[in-house]
Amino acid sequence: MKKVQTKTCDVAVIGGGPGGLPAAIRAARMGKKTILVERNSFLGGTAASGLGILGYLDRQGRKALGGIAQELIDRLTGYGGAIGHYPCPVHNSITPISPxxxxxxxxxxxREAGVEVLFNSELLDATIENGRVVCAEVYGKCTRTLIEAKVYIDGTGDGDLAYMAGARYMSGQDGTGIMQPCTLMFTVTNYNLEKFLDFAEQSPENFGIKEDYAKGYDPTFFRASRGHCFIGMDELIKKAKAKGDFHVPRNQFIHITTPVDGMLAINTSRIIEIDASDPYQLSKGLEEGYLQVRELMAFMNKYLPGFEQAQLAGISPTLGVRETRHFVGVKRLTHETMYAPETKREAVAQSAYNIDIHSGVKDHIDLTPVAEPFGIPYGCLVPESLNGLLLSGRTISVDTQVFASARVMGPCIAVGEAAGTAAAMSVDKGIELRDVDVGALRATLRENGNLF
Structure with missing residues (x-):
């Protein structure tokens, strides 16, 4: 028999990843009764995959994120779970973390903030009355829970709550609907990085980033930087493909250092032409990801100097999804308005990462450096015609180019804190989320250390 219970709260956050976690923490710290619903048995989402966090420093090496985003790293550092922010000629910066x-x-x-976390619970349905979200139904362990909150925050990544509530959206890239590919991260041990870098130094044709913006992205840089993301081995992959040993639709090998000595995170799998907001396609994507990990381990052992004896240490518990639904907000930030005065005046978060578009149908990446951080206006978090709900993380209202920068974890964490702050202010004032005073919101965010 299914149990049914009802919970009431001020703020309900659905999804405990980079967009939802900081929202729940900030709302609770502002005195609001907050429930955080997470479908997995852990919090963190993509941050629990082994992938380093992008977006903490801008291209000049200046700090771009503060608030809860920086607090997470400070706490991780205290436990040995982070080693700082490292500048990078290609990625602007990389912040390795322990998942x-x-x-x-x-x-x-x-726990410290007083957030009630509900693990292993999946969003089942949403109830709308007069254009307002009034209930989110979740299900887990034979129990249906009806969460009646004053406001809701969608931190699901795919915008599941907004979708169920009927918010207008589009999928994939503007004009084509093609979605950026997915990746299944994994970690390896028992490798010799010096041997690998010696080989890279002796074979410059195996460096995959040759554009002008990548000046200094060479073995000297990798040896000097404890935190780095290596991209290359193009010619070795061509050789492996010619011999039938490499079928992953990728022409470059990517590893990312971690805070754990002797462990690398591998970001080389590539699952194309799937819509991860569809459960059947997501399942097929996971199947493909696991088989790609098997093939990539064989490739490393056979072809990569220094990785002959490398061993698989772990596989991400979730598929890394770059893109699914984009919702239409009160405001839509575009490439043309990234640096507009109005954008700067209304910004509640910012992104310092580059415009990084992975092709969803072939092996190709379009990367455009972002010289200066750009702001993300509050209106991008507010659905155009739905009350009681804020968008967070990668579901916000932006175009393809802006999304390609703002989709990474750093900006998503900043957006999440902004959403949680706005939600608490809305409850305090007894007003709609769309009516929150942006000036007051910005001031509160700055008081809490956020940068924009």
Missing amino acids: DWFKIVAVEMC
Whole structure:
């Protein structure tokens, strides 16, 4: 028999990843009764995959994120789960983290703030009355829970709550609907990085980033930087493909250092032509990801100097999804308005990462450096015609180019804190989310250390 229970709260956050976690923490810290619903048995989402976080520093090496985003790293560092922010000629910066310590720190911060976390619970339905979300129904362990909140925040990544509530959206890239590919991250041990870098130094044709913006992206840089993201081995992959040993639709090998000595995160799998908001396609994508990990381990052992004895250490518990639904907000930030005065005046978060578009149908990446951080206006978080709900993370209202920068974890965390702050202010004032005073919101965010 299914149990049914009802919970009431001020703020309900659906999804405990980079967009939802900081929202819940900030709302609770502002005195609001907050429930955080997470479908997995851990918090962190993509941050629990082994992938380093992008977006903490801008192209000049200046700090671009503060607030909860920086607090997470400070706490992780105290446990040995982070090693700082490292400038990068290609990615602007990389912040390696331990996925397991991130899970612990996430729970620690939620517990301290008074967030009620509901693990292993999936969003089932939403109830709308007079254009307002009034209930989110979740299900887990034979129990249906009806969450009646004053306001809701969608931190699901795919915008599941907004979708169920009927908010207008589009899927994939503007004009084509093609979605950026997915990746299944995994980690390896028992490798010799010096041997690998010696080989890279002796074979410059195996460096995959040759554009002008990548000046200094060479073995000297990788040896000097404890935190780095290596991209290359193009010619070795061509050789492996010619011999039938490489079928992953990718022409470059990518590894990312981690805070754990002797462990690398591998970001080389590539699952194309799937819509991860569809459960059947998501399942097929996961199947393909696991088989790609098997093939990539064989490739590393056979072809990569220094990785002859490399061993698989772990596989991400979730598929890394770059893109699915984009919702239409009160405001839509575009490439043309990224640096407009109005954007700067209304910004509640910012992105310092580059415009990074992965082709969803072939092996190709269009990367355009972002010289200066750009602001993300509050209106991008507010659905155009739905009350009681805020968008967070990668579901916000932006065009393809802006999304390609703002989709990474750093900006998503900043947007999440902005959403949680706005939600608390809305409850305090007894007003609609769309009526929150942006000036007051910005001031509160700055008081809490946020940068924009």
